[in-house]
């Protein structure tokens with residue numbers, strides 16, 4: 001019988017796509033929509049890849065990934081966060097954080113198990129939980145509490161079916177970070193309930209205020225944490241499809257079991273490039289971060305200036321201003337802005353119900369384009385019946 005799995009049917013297509021399809025048809029569009037660096041992968045990394053191809057390195061690698069890369073990842077985490085992972089059986093190189101997330105969930109979730117998500121959050125989390133046979137359970141967060149949930153709210157969400165809590169700071173879409181104490185409190189809850197933590201730290205290097213706290217480095221966290229990270233954002237390597245997961249051996253080996261059957265290994269060219277990124281890419285990371293930071297200041301100021309209240313994003317490359325005062329829903333605001341001013345932002349409800357009333361604006365585009373986009377957004381807000389003066 002040719003019918004699509006009910007599980008797959010239950011998940012709707014990503015709300016973000018719809019906007020990108022409209023954009024493809026338009027001229028003179030400025031997109032603050034896509035969560036992707038506008039930088040090209042730094043030349044020395046591309047050069048390393050070209051060299052590896054010249055050397056004929058086009059084969060499969062170990063299912064775990066090149067040992068040299070895993071050793072560098074271990075060293076990197078040790079240097080930055082004083083967390084120690086064994087390259088041989090605790091670090092798995094994956095096809096982006098996307099694959100690592102899928103593997104993590106499939107390795108730990110049994111049918112009906114619950115996974116707690118803090119919304120608004122990255123669009124893939126809930127669908128991936130569902131695809132793994134689990135049930136996503138939402139804890140809502142808001143700008144008032146810096147998009148970090150109260151401990152009480154997390155405690156309430158934990159049931160006997162809870163298998164894991166999903167953490168992701170700095171956050172897509174809010175740009176929020178979480179401090180050491182808040183994260184330690186959540187880790188303590190996970191310990192009490194004896195559940196896993198999956199921590200997606202893909203934006204760790206794009207932290208502008210304070211220091212990034214790696215969840216695995218917290219007391220009692222390492223043995224129950226699956227740490228996900230990758231090269232897409234900090235090294236401007238989205239198209240290479242390369243990431244990694246770190247976890248205690250039993251979990252890492254289970255993830256590897258799935259990975260070896262469904263992906264075999266991450267692409268060798270991407271692995272070779274990632275080796276160069278970790279060996280010699282630090283200055284590029286610093287330079288790109290400094291540029292994002294300038295844009296971050298600009299965009300936050302300009303949103304607040306035009307009456308759309310925007311709390312300070314401390315990490316990633318997203319601003320998440322409130323559009324509630326305009327009287328428009330997130331989708332109405334985004335659609336009308338797109339049609340009248342040709343500027344793309346993503347409606348906040350694409351990231352969960354608690355994202356309603358906000359829009360996500362990525363500042364991974366040039367300073368000049370952000371200035372122009374903000375000019376247009378200002379004019380758009382002024383043109384609304386409840387013009388900004390009255391807001």
Ligand SMILES: Cc1ncc(COP(=O)(O)O)c(C=O)c1O
Nearest residue numbers: 035096097098122172230232243
């Ligand atoms: C929070 C978060 N996790 C994971 C991903 C996907 O990362 P990758 O390109 O490594 O698959 C993204 C991409 O936007 C993201 O924002």
